[in-house]
Amino acid sequence: MRHRLSRFALGLLLFAGSSTAFAADTAACAPLDLGFGSGNGWSYRPLSKLKRDTAYSLLTEDKVGSVLQAVADNSASLYVRPIDKAPATTATLSWRWKTDALVPGADNRDRKREDAPLRVIVAFDGDRSKLTEAERERFNRAKRLSGVEPPYATLMYIWSDQVPVGTLIPSAHSSRLKMIVVASGAAGLGQWQAVERRLAEDFKRSFGEPPGPLVGVAVMTDTDNTGTKASGSYADIRLTCAGA
Numbered sequence: 001m002r003h004r005l006s007r008f009a010l011g012l013l014l015f016a017g018s019s020t021a022f023a024a025d026t027a028a029c030a031p032l033d034l035g036f037g038s039g040n041g042w043s044y045r046p047l048s049k050l051k052r053d054t055a056y057s058l059l060t061e062d063k064v065g066s067v068l069q070a071v072a073d074n075s076a077s078l079y080v081r082p083i084d085k086a087p088a089t090t091a092t093l094s095w096r097w098k099t100d101a102l103v104p105g106a107d108n109r110d111r112k113r114e115d116a117p118l119r120v121i122v123a124f125d126g127d128r129s130k131l132t133e134a135e136r137e138r139f140n141r142a143k144r145l146s147g148v149e150p151p152y153a154t155l156m157y158i159w160s161d162q163v164p165v166g167t168l169i170p171s172a173h174s175s176r177l178k179m180i181v182v183a184s185g186a187a188g189l190g191q192w193q194a195v196e197r198r199l200a201e202d203f204k205r206s207f208g209e210p211p212g213p214l215v216g217v218a219v220m221t222d223t224d225n226t227g228t229k230a231s232g233s234y235a236d237i238r239l240t241c242a243g244a
Helices: 007-014 133-146 199-207
Strands: 043-046 055-061 065-073 077-082 090-098 119-124 153-160 168-170 177-184 193-198 214-220 229-241
Touching: 065 214, 090 119, 090 199, 153 199, 177 193, 177 199, 193 199, 214 229
Parallel strands: 153 177
Antiparallel strands: 043 077, 055 065, 065 229, 077 214, 090 193, 090 229, 119 153, 119 214, 168 177
16 A cells, blocks of 8 residues: 555645744745755755655756756655745745656646646645634644644645646645646756746635735655656745835
């Protein structure tokens, strides 16, 4: 039997140790460089002792600068950047990423094949009184098991094998986690691709309400469900504000 950590549990582990109370500190919107330079707050985060870990390494690439390289071999783990004082009105998240190949057989619409060569993950706080009774119980159960308060909601931007760009994929594990396909298929493989997303618009489309404070960003390259190999690179993750 394959040991599997749900994507809801992933969200639980994503920002362990960060504040997730809805009244958490927020700050006036200011651009925030979340690049992978030394001392910028990123850290490795395993998913489970039952899973092999994706290998993450920092390097410098000409004309790109600091790069996080991920290599997955039947594995899954995270690289995480908590945000302690959330920019309340941050409008845009941008980044660059690159992969040389898709994950054979992956399909994020199928929980048994839910892998991707590239993921950028964003977690938000929110008003937990709005959660359904089933979701509140799921959150409480997760907190009892881990001692960590899960994020109110999580957006996951993915490069898909076959699902069209723009597709919104609901998680099979929780209504509080949604995947958005921002790249698909073989077009652009082997080249740096720039992505820019308006977080408030994506959040409202995904969850039907405005976003609460941002509590963290993470990346993940994973192949634990398909048992295959993949590699990916990430660079220049930035938060910018409306009108900036």
